[in-house]
Amino acid sequence: MKRNPLVLVVACVLINKNCRILFAQRPKSKSMAGLWELPGGKIKLHEKPEETLIRELYEELGLVIRTKWITPFVFTSYAYDTFHLLMPLYVCRKFEGTPKPKEGQVLRWLSSDEFANYPMPAADLPLLPFLCKLLA
Amino acid sequence: MKRNPLVLVVACVLINKNCRILFAQRPKSKSMAGLWELPGGKIKLHEKPEETLIRELYEELGLVIRTKWITPFVFTSYAYDTFHLLMPLYVCRKFEGTPKPKEGQVLRWLSSDEFANYPMPAADLPLLPFLCKLLA
Numbered sequence: 001m002k003r004n005p006l007v008l009v010v011a012c013v014l015i016n017k018n019c020r021i022l023f024a025q026r027p028k029s030k031s032m033a034g035l036w037e038l039p040g041g042k043i044k045l046h047e048k049p050e051e052t053l054i055r056e057l058y059e060e061l062g063l064v065i066r067t068k069w070i071t072p073f074v075f076t077s078y079a080y081d082t083f084h085l086l087m088p089l090y091v092c093r094k095f096e097g098t099p100k101p102k103e104g105q106v107l108r109w110l111s112s113d114e115f116a117n118y119p120m121p122a123a124d125l126p127l128l129p130f131l132c133k134l135l136a
Numbered sequence: 137m138k139r140n141p142l143v144l145v146v147a148c149v150l151i152n153k154n155c156r157i158l159f160a161q162r163p164k165s166k167s168m169a170g171l172w173e174l175p176g177g178k179i180k181l182h183e184k185p186e187e188t189l190i191r192e193l194y195e196e197l198g199l200v201i202r203t204k205w206i207t208p209f210v211f212t213s214y215a216y217d218t219f220h221l222l223m224p225l226y227v228c229r230k231f232e233g234t235p236k237p238k239e240g241q242v243l244r245w246l247s248s249d250e251f252a253n254y255p256m257p258a259a260d261l262p263l264l265p266f267l268c269k270l271l272a
Binding site for chain 2: 003004005006008043046047048049050072073074075076077079084086088126
């Protein structure tokens with residue numbers, strides 16, 4: 001039986017005052033290029049999930065968030081061909097700054113009517129009904 | 137800055153036909169003895185979260201569950217003194233067998249009126265409102 005590594009990624013539903021969620025399009029240099037995803041990244045050794053999210057949102061978007069502004073929401077668990085993804089998803093409605101694409105990604109704030117039309121990684125698809133409920 | 141290890145545990149909200157959730161009291165031989173918790177356990181190297189849950193529910197309770205019977209629900213992230221716990225929580229309403237305490241634990245099916253009175257590990261407390269919603 002093939003034993004793929006477990007990859008631990010945290011991501012964030014960033015919601016703005018207009019009830020839109022921030023999505024980023026993966027740049028050409030990365031795997032799954034062109035697909036739209038929620039911001040976040042891999043948990044490094046000895047990092048807490050909240051620390052990862054604070055670090056990634058600053059590195060990717062220039063945003064400052066704090067642990068007390070994020071809440072556990074749901075998670076996804078998905079078997080890709082070469083790894084198994086486990087991705088806890090936080091919700092964040094408060095942040096400092098305006099998101100800037102610091103890694104060449106394209107950013108877009110999307111409503112629940114809109115994000116259904118954006119191609120996303122397979123692991124993220126089961127999350128969409130949860131996102132719709134959050135905005136309802 | 138103290139760098140505690142991240143410990144990855146999966147747990148399960150097992151719900152029976154009477155809308156009660158299964159809790160197990162940690163035996164005296166374990167840390168946090170006497171506290172009541174949801175069944176589950178540590179993810180082993182190269183194990184998928186679903187595989188861990190299937191293995192643990194069989195080892196601890198003699199229950200057979202299948203991947204298609206479990207759904208991602210919520211997660212908890214909590215800084216204990218010596219480790220940081222990240223615990224994805226699944227929901228399972230279908231299982232084969234009757235739970236048996238195979239590791240000396242005490243088992244109890246509890247309603248949302250009841251489980252509020254049972255002492256639980258600190259990391260589990262933020263999950264209780266989610267459990268109440270699930271039974272409502």
